Amino acid sequence: MTTTATPPNPTRSRSLLALAALALPTLLVAVDISVLGVALPTMGRELHASAAELLWMTDSYNFMVAGAMLTTGAVADRIGRRRMILFCAAVFAIASGIGAFASTPELVIVARGVMGLAGSAILPTSMALLGGLFVEENARIQAMGAMMTVFLGGMAVAPFVGGVLLEHFWWGSVFLMAVPVMGVTIAVVPRLVPESRADVPAPLDPISAALSVGAVLSLVFALKRAVNSGVDAPVAITLVTGLVLGAVFLRRQTTLANPLLDLELLARPRVRRTLAALFLTAMLMGGTSLFFNLYLQEVQGLTPLGAAWWILPEMVSMIAAANLGPWLNRRLPQRTVVVSMMSLMVAGFVLYAVAPASASGRPIVAVGGALATFGIGAAFPMLMDGVISGAPPERAASSASLAQLSNELGIALGLTVLGSLGTVIYRMQLGLPGSTAEQSVIDGVREGRHDPVLLGAVRSSFTDAFHVAGMVGVALMIVVLVLAARATREPSASPVVEDLPELEEFAA
Incomplete structure (x- = not known):
């Protein structure tokens, strides 16, 4: 008996190559979000930058990524998503080159802002292009999981990459590495990725x-x-x-x-509920991350490196989940997968709500963080697909930008709201109005270095605040569970393949 091997699918192979081509600039955008932090001390000395200028070197990039995302997504829908990526890759490379050889803090800030403007289009536009490359839902979700893995991996390795570059080169090398990467993107994307745009591009207001x-x-x-x-x-x-x-x-x-923003998107139940779920989970993840880090360093007394080892399970679990979630989606109903993953997040926040101030709290919060990040990491590709596939094809990049903007605003709001709530609880529990220790847990630990009673009170009060943040997380995640369950019950919109002649040529 002879067997015949299944011939390779040339269209799928080409799609995977296209996915790799889109992942390359996405990786660089992720690295650039946090790589500058490693170089800031050196840049501060050599550029004679003030503390405010150093802060703006970092924030100018992040602000522009968030601020321009909605606009660049709408532009991509109109001029073509592949064309937008190529244009932004060129702008990113030029701005990176200028930043690498900048001689003043002001020029670095401007260069970083332009890089953020270009970077704001790359991730959501790449996500939108996946809809044309992977028409079948499970394959599309798998591709989104792979893209998320690349993005998270880039953020994880950014400090290592920055450290290696600074060990052997000058600080400008953290900027200059973007030039060859974006050059390769400009060279390979037109060969591997088909163009995708609205059939009748609308004018931009x-x-x-x-x-x-x-x-x-x-x-x-x-x-x-x-x-x-x-x-x-x-x-x-x-x-x-x-x-x-x-x-x-x-x-x-x-x-x-x-x-620019089609409000009818929000009238679609699946899109509206998914955006709300993404916003709330981002708010919780952003807000509790602040407590998590302060708990490890100020309550547990760990060094930054020691705390990093307890944070590592979060990143590892999220990267693993970004691949496991789509795998489960192929074998189980999507609603089952999403609800199960969101339930893991609830369990993670429960652990935040019960972690003690003693050393036994370290593994508890580490497991809690791993459960929370695993849950959102596994569910995110399906939630993102729910927004993109639930929108009209001509609005694919706009809807992806809206989903990313929900994450950005959710994280920022979570840091503010949960941070403010935590401060109120901390001060109420500490009960020392007007004291230096009341200002923050950092000031309290500093004041309590030679006062064991005060130090214990500070750490206990902050732990109580952490517990409240965990309970808020549990309450809001119940809302997210309902939203996600109802959103995944809605059928996906049938993807419409645009620019048929070009896609047929691509498949051939």
Whole structure:
């Protein structure tokens, strides 16, 4: 008896090569989110940068990624998603080259801002292109899991990459590494990735674009400043400005024939519920990460390196889950997978709510963090696909940008809301109004170095605040469970393959 080997599928092989091509710039964008932190001390010395300038070197990139994402996604739908990636790769490479040889802090800040503007389009546009490359739902979710793995892996290795470069080269090398990577992207993407755009591109409304960027930048700035400096006049002014610009933006969208943000997306039950679930989980993950790190270093007294070992399970579990979730999706109903993964997140927050201040709390919070990140890591590809496949094909990049923006705003809001709640609980439990120790757990630990009673009270009070954050996580995750269960019950929209002649040529 002879057997005949199944011939390889050339279309699938080509799609996998295209996925690899799209993953390359995504990896670099992920690395650039955190790699600069390693180089900042050296840059501060050599560029004579102030503390505020060093902060803006980091924040200018992150702010522009969040602020421009909605606009760049809408532009990609109109001019072509592949063309947008190629254009942004070129801009990213040029800005990186300028940043590498910058001689002033101001030039570095501008270069990082331009890099963030270009980077804001790459991840959501790549996610949107996956819909044309992988039409079958399970394959598309698997591809999104692979893309997420690349993104998370890039963030995980960024400090190592930065350390190696600084060991052998000057600080500009952390910028310059983008040039060859984006050069390869520009060379291979046109050969491997088919173009995808709206059949009849709508004109872009520049006023809506300006309003959206201004609103998001104002809100993100206000939320992040509130975390770092507390609520002050600049926070109040920028928060009000962001809310007003956002309200004007939304009102304008209802009057346009071709809005930048199609509010009808939010009328689709699957899209609306999935976006709400993504926003709430991002808020919880962002807010509790602040408590998690302070708990390990201030309550448990670990060094940054010692704390990193207890944080490592989070990153490992999320990367593993990004691949396991799509694998489970092929074998079980999607609703079962998503609800099960969200239940793991509930269990993780329960552990946050019971972790003691003693050393036994370290493995408890490590397991809690691993469960939480595993849950969202496994469910995220399916949730992201629910937003993209639930939207019209001509809005694929816009819907992917909206999902990413929900994550960005959720994280920023979580840091502010849960951080503020934690501060209130910490001060109430400590019961030392007007003292230096009342300002924060960091100040409290510093004050308590030579006062064991005060130190114990500070650590116990912060642990109580951590418990409250964990209980808030459990309560909100129950809401997320309901949203996710109802969203995955809705059928996916049938993907419509656009630009048929070019895709037929690609498949051939």
